[in-house]
Amino acid sequence: QSVLTQPPSASGTPGQRVTMSCSGSSSNIGTNTVNWYQQLPGTAPKLLIYSNNQRPSGVPDRFSGSESGTSASLAISGLQSEDEADYYCAAWDDSLTGYVFGTGTKVTVL
Amino acid sequence: QVQLVQSGAEVKKPGASVKVSCKASGYTLTGYYMHWVRQAPGQGLEWMGWINPDNGGTSYAQSFQGRVAMTRDTSINTAYMELSRLRSDDTAVYYCAKVGAGSCCHFEYWGQGTLVAVSS
Numbered sequence: 113q114s115v116l117t118q119p120p121s122a123s124g125t126p127g128q129r130v131t132m133s134c135s136g137s138s139s140n141i142g143t144n145t146v147n148w149y150q151q152l153p154g155t156a157p158k159l160l161i162y163s164n165n166q167r168p169s170g171v172p173d174r175f176s177g178s179e180s181g182t183s184a185s186l187a188i189s190g191l192q193s194e195d196e197a198d199y200y201c202a203a204w205d206d207s208l209t210g211y212v213f214g215t216g217t218k219v220t221v222l
Numbered sequence: 223q224v225q226l227v228q229s230g231a232e233v234k235k236p237g238a239s240v241k242v243s244c245k246a247s248g249y250t251l252t253g254y255y256m257h258w259v260r261q262a263p264g265q266g267l268e269w270m271g272w273i274n275p276d277n278g279g280t281s282y283a284q285s286f287q288g289r290v291a292m293t294r295d296t297s298i299n300t301a302y303m304e305l306s307r308l309r310s311d312d313t314a315v316y317y318c319a320k321v322g323a324g325s326c327c328h329f330e331y332w333g334q335g336t337l338v339a340v341s342s
Binding site: 114144145147149151156157158159162163168200202203204208209210211212213214215216 | 257259266267268269271281283284317319322325326327328329330332333334335
């Protein structure tokens with residue numbers, strides 16, 4: 113099972129700000145940087161945030177990431193209908209010597 | 223532009239093996255680690271392991287040790303993932319993913335996915 117815990121769902125109306133958490137431990141988030149992926153229905157995941165708070169080219173600045181201790185957060189400001197997707201946090205885990213994904217958060221735009 | 227194009231869907235019987243290919247274009251395969259990730263129907267993402275295409279070195283997730291083999295053919299810029307002794311719970315979409323520059327572990331580009339269905 114996943115070692116990174118995310119809330120199963122989050123929702124908001126268009127234009128609102130939505131945040132979601134990712135809880136880990138000292139062997140993953142506490143030591144290594146966090147990445148976030150967006151998965152639209154029926155498609156491959158897409159890198160959204162890397163190294164805790166960096167956006168790849170082409171990702172709108174409505175998406176932002178932060179990290180503190182053994183937890184991380186993703187925020188979506190100015191929520192849009194096209195943001196309806198599953199969001200996964202991920203990090204390298206030194207104890208497992210492997211990459212771990214979060215349980216995923218499904219964002220619904222009301 | 224970077225593209226990862228995977229082989230087509232497969233249907234296999236329990237106990238069989240499957241080999242999925244991932245052809246890279248727009249960059250040289252040997253320059254970046256390639257990881258493999260799978261997603262069972264309606265489930266989350268599960269990391270399987272990585273290959274260093276430069277020297278063929280690999281590291282696999284514990285849950286796949288002994289059943290998975292990641293290889294590459296640098297002459298055709300293609301990486302492979304072979305999973306053996308298939309079970310019904312191996313039914314999933316399998317993705318290859320290229321790491322970003324200077325990173326072990328953020329996956330900048332993904333293949334389109336390959337559905338592997340295991341059924342008797």
